[in-house]
Amino acid sequence: MREQQCDYVLRTAAERGVRMVRLWFTDVLGNLKSFAISHNELENALSDGMTFDGSSIDGFSRVQEADVLAIPDPDTFQILPWGDKGAAEARVFCDIHHLDGTSFDGDPRQVLRRHVRAARERGFTFYIAPDIEFFYFNQPEPGEQPVPLDRGGYFDLTTRDVTGDLRKQTIRTLEQLGIPVEYSFHEDSPSQQEIDLRHDDALTIADSVMTFRLIVREVAASHGVYATFMPKPLEGVQGSGMHTHLSLFAGDDNAFFDENDPYNLSPLAKSFMAGLLRHASEITAITNPTVNSYKRLVPGFEAPVHLSWARNNRSGLIRVPIAKRGNPLATRIEYRSPDPSCNPYLAFSVMLAAGMRGIEQGYELPDEAGSNLFELDDDALNKLGIGQLPQSLSEALRAMEESELVREALGEHIFEWFLRNKRREWRDYKTHVSQFEIDRYLGVL
């Protein structure tokens, strides 16, 4: 199969006059990295990979062996829509290997590959559909607050909807790249957008999220504005999340569906949910990796705070959407804490690992949370046995550090590197004196 795919890629590159091929991969923090090769090198790259110095890539650094090998995945070869006519450009996602051909531990894409393969060995395919939120802003002057492009709200159709045009062009570009969009609308906050991707297998979706973030920024930049996936750019309004819809299929059957259950959830789905709930705190540093992420995870802004699940209560960590017409294929769960600043390969890996742990160990799912949890005080929550997500990056890192599940899911290399890097981020933040403190204390203390 690989050989036929490579043939196809080479033929297409030649026929379409591709001059430059961008080799894409992702660092541990979730940044898209790229280097370009000439079309003459493509055949060589496909068969032997391309060597590059990885020592300055975040999370790749290793003193003794700086050089690594990028091996293109021919299934992801795609001509980019913005290249010149006659000198087209293409991109291809790569897996990173050591020079001896063994896979490189610092490569997030292969971490997810490993989880997808493990699920497959147990007969499961992991499907994901992310709802990605982001903001548009005018280019700010240095030191100024970001300025939204509009004052629209949830589902608003404003006249002369600038952000609507941006969204439309973004979607057209995504679809040209084979990333189907299910819904898109103006979200609750000023100039906040949401674009929901159609479900696909986990690895394809992780690749799509990387492409998505680039396309959104490219389209914005071409209109002189910029787009951000920062989880909470504006105080006092909702932040941006990446709600993640998950389902496991066994062959053609949705393993999460059970016709006879009142929730239409199979025992397997319930154990998976129980796994996510029990290990949620441990994986939060990965799904919500920045200092700013925790300013979104507060009560009152439709972001989850409590370790609970419910059918249609959006304050829970897991929501079970009611499938249209009771469609067995559409039964799924929605994990609501992740935000779009995460590394999608790592985030999907730890979600899958937590859920699969629940299945392996047959975890019991706690009862559905009935009332709106935001209205309960801590005592009442304790009585219900409902815990909370970590309140800060520091808390999340502590929970992660003690997690044997996350260590195993990410592998030693990424686990250690991530903790080291994020602790440094927390230290920098902790020593920063903010405007809040100046305003609050300077005059009165």
Added chain:
Amino acid sequence: MTGSDSGLLLVFGEHIAPELARTLDLAGYNWKGASSAAAVAECEPSDGWSGAIIDVSVDIEAGWAAARNLRRGDIEAVRILVLVSGAQLGDLAHRDDLFDDFCLTPFHPTELEARLRHLLTTVSATTVRPEVVVYDALALNLETYQASIADRPLDLTYMEYELLKFLAQNPGKVFSREMLLSRVWGYDYYGGARTVDVHVRRLRAKLGEEYADLIQTVRSVGYRFGRSRWRS
């Protein structure tokens, strides 16, 4: 034309039945047995196979995969005769592009010999397969792997291209997901019929709003390629 000067004939199958070997030897064919894609590639003579007999009656998956491999990307197609058991006759449906003739096994040596002779001597008349598939505004060039819609190039991945090619070569026919999976991906593909759905959705996205309906969903059955004649 006698068997011996017809070049090298490929016989593909897990084990070559003695009656088959005897029939070919008696007819004077110069042939080579192979049971894997690697073996086929290794034994292929520099001027190509003169023809191929593929026994799908023992290992269905490997047999059809071999036929698919021989046909892939070639314009000078190798003529293929498949040996099928009576129970497999249904498998021939929608595989017209993968064989030129078939023979029921157990076979009668005289019949097989006659069919082979016919197969190999009519090569020049019918060997040229269409290089371009055109439907509505869609065009697929089978030689260069390129696809276009309304003269706009479609940038497809390999599997998207293979799926679209298969559908466009069989307009108007309804295919179940399982059928598409086995015909386009081959039996070795893991992931279930849902794979077909996500690829169809990606294809529709790339075809664009105006042409997305070239691939129609037939509810609770599968997919059909082609437009309704009632569409203006």
